[in-house]
Amino acid sequence: MTTTAVPVSAAVPTAPAAPRPKRNGRLRTVLLGLPVPLLFLLLWHLGREGKWELPFGIRMGFLPYPADVAGGLVNYVAGTRDNAFSSLLWEDLPASALRVFSGFALATAIAVPLGVLMGRSTTINALFDPMINLFRPIPATAWVPLVALLIGYGDQASIFLITLSAFFPIVLGTISGARQVPERLLEAARMLGTSGAGTLLRVVLPAAAPAIVNGMRVGLGLSWVILVLSETTGVSTGLGSTIFLARDVVQTDQIVVGMICIAVAGFLSDRLLMGVFRVLFRDRPLIK
Amino acid sequence: MDHLTAGRTADVRISGLGKTYDGGVAAMADVDLTIASGEFVAVVGASGCGKSTLLRILAGFERPTAGSVEVGGTPVTGPGPDRGVVFQDYGLFPWLSVRENVAYGPSRKKLPKAEVAAVTDRFIAAVGLTRFAGKYPAQLSGGMQQRVAIARVLANDPSLLLMDEPFGALDALTRTDLQAELKRIHVETRTTVVFVTHSIEEAVYLADRVVVMTGGASHGVPGHVQAVVPVDLADRDVTSPAFNEVKRQIAALVHTVHAPV
16 A cells, blocks of 8 residues: 555656646645655554664554554444444544533633733733733643642543633734734724724724634644643543553554544544634635 | 715814824924815825824824814814715725625614615615625725725715825726716715815815915924915816916915925
8 A cells, every 4th residue: 555655756747837737736736745644654564563663762663553553443433343442432522522612612702802902902911911921831731730639630620721721822813913903994993983892893803803713723723732631630531531541551553543533633623613714704804 | 876865064163273293293283274064175285294184183083282173063082973084095894895884884873774774775876886785895996995985984974074085096097087976976965075185186176175285394394274275166177277277376385385493
């Protein structure tokens, strides 16, 4: 399977300066995206077989074969191996997705209004800016012990950590978007009879929409990044907690399966978020 | 064209008006001007003479540092829907369609939906954009965007229309079209208009009176009203000798040289 990599890459000669037709360009992009991952899989397979020792003390002999991971993935989805992880995805994914969604939604609900106010009012900015700068550099990992003591173990602690992580990119994106609203649009709204507070909703929010959407995308991505950490807080179901379960029973292929599932879930949720915006905004020019 | 509502209209009283910016730069001083209800007044002058400052004070975007402004007998304290502003760069909301931009003001007044829709349609038709009502500003040419901006303020039924070099960014042909259209709209609505422009020809073509402002920071004297020239031309044919005589007279006033103080 991996041997196809070579002819595929060789079949794409570099073009002279002449512009290519559009469809050809897309095909070229897709084809050029293939060789490196295929080479990666090939090296992974060979490294496992030859028990390669790599820098950082990576001992590839402890890795599962790519084919084992593929089998584990099928089992996780469709229950083909009849073990503790069979079909578990359908319990883990909803549990994790609900945590990510709750934490992300809560972070958005706090960060967007606060960011709009901070971006437009120097007073409110001066009030909150020091706190944000103080808390922002604290990594979520550093919060875990304190959260365990304050909240205890369970969903609430998990959602709290996700909220905390997603909050900062969203609030910073919103602040920068709110600051860059053209003064002319605010003047236009005022002379058409909008109150000062009304302009926040009717002008600042839509004008800042591209920056807010960017902040939300980064925040949602971070939510998935933090998920594994947030599921160390004693929750028993979830993509992250299953990775820890797999480590405890030394099922390496299942660890990698969990990693792949989180990556795919993170990617799909970004697409979903953009899809929601596209449905909400239709062809309204709110996203760049 | 649909019949436009005979809008409200207000007179303007400006007395002893001055604006000094932080740091002591006097942009404008001692401006006295009275504009009758329904009158079309153009303000011309070189860059920095304070004509835009005057307009922004009338709009309520800037506060004067001396003197007072009354529109329809009420002192101006801030921007409001009684004074519609048309900007050189249009200032349309890019995320709203043409129809939504024009409906913006009426919607703020909490009018019944049917009435908002009727007013909106009427003013979109008045500027000839019915076919483009569903488009977004970025999909329109500059001239069309400025038509939307004009419809947007007129739909709000202002008693004073303030226009800050509204056609300055348009090509000559579009500019001529819009001048004629504005003139026709003014005849129909009889809204008081203050129109700031660089172009003497545009001022003479449109206005009942032309206010000539001179001075400004670079001349060492604050911007002030040099003269007010009534335009008593029955026919505004820009090629006629009478029209050009008025133009010449105003041009001479615009270029009045000031001895530094």
